[in-house]
Amino acid sequence: MRQISKILFLFVVGGATYYSIELVCRGRSHPSMFLLGGICFVLCGGLNELFPENIPLWQQMFACSLMITFLELIFGYVINIRLNLNVWDYSRQPLNFKGQICLLFSAIWFFLGGVAIVADDVLRHVLYQENKVRYTLGL
Numbered sequence: 001m002r003q004i005s006k007i008l009f010l011f012v013v014g015g016a017t018y019y020s021i022e023l024v025c026r027g028r029s030h031p032s033m034f035l036l037g038g039i040c041f042v043l044c045g046g047l048n049e050l051f052p053e054n055i056p057l058w059q060q061m062f063a064c065s066l067m068i069t070f071l072e073l074i075f076g077y078v079i080n081i082r083l084n085l086n087v088w089d090y091s092r093q094p095l096n097f098k099g100q101i102c103l104l105f106s107a108i109w110f111f112l113g114g115v116a117i118v119a120d121d122v123l124r125h126v127l128y129q130e131n132k133v134r135y136t137l138g139l
Contacts, residue, residue: 006128007042010120014041017119030087036075040068044113045120048133056138057114064113069106076100 018037022029044064051060079085080100091099124130 006124009127010045010123011038011042013119013123014038014045014116017041030079030085032075032079032085032087036071040064040071041116041120043067043071044116045124047117048121054136057117057135058137060117061110061114064116065106065110068109068113069101072105072109073097073101 015034015036015038018040019029019034022033044060044067047060047063051063076088076098077100079087080089081098089099090096090102090105093102093104095104096102118135121130121133125132
């Protein structure tokens with residue numbers, strides 16, 4: 001039960017944070033972005049469970065970028081194309097796919113993924129007494 005409450009808490013933190021970022025940057029958001037942000041935060045934070053500790057941070061960030069871009073494509077297909085809610089549209093961005101994902105935002109997800117990884121690790125260490133993660137750059 002503790003594991004479920006921890007993941008639910010991290011989901012809410014990620015969802016609320018992403019929703020807030022959208023409000024600040026775009027002046028608006030949509031409830032689906034809370035859901036997407038929560039899922040992405042939990043998945044990015046969970047990378048430490050899958051990868052050994054010595055994997056370079058930039059590789060974790062790259063994995064986050066790929067996951068977030070993939071989820072954005074799935075959510076975009078359902079929310080924007082199938083349900084026609086028009087929550088976002090990247091069709092004016094270069095290198096976009098059907099206006100749902102684009103290279104610019106994949107790069108943004110790379111950096112936000114790094115923030116999510118570290119924030120998740122700090123929350124898990126401080127609130128749940130999990131081991132402190134040591135990062136390597138591996139350059």
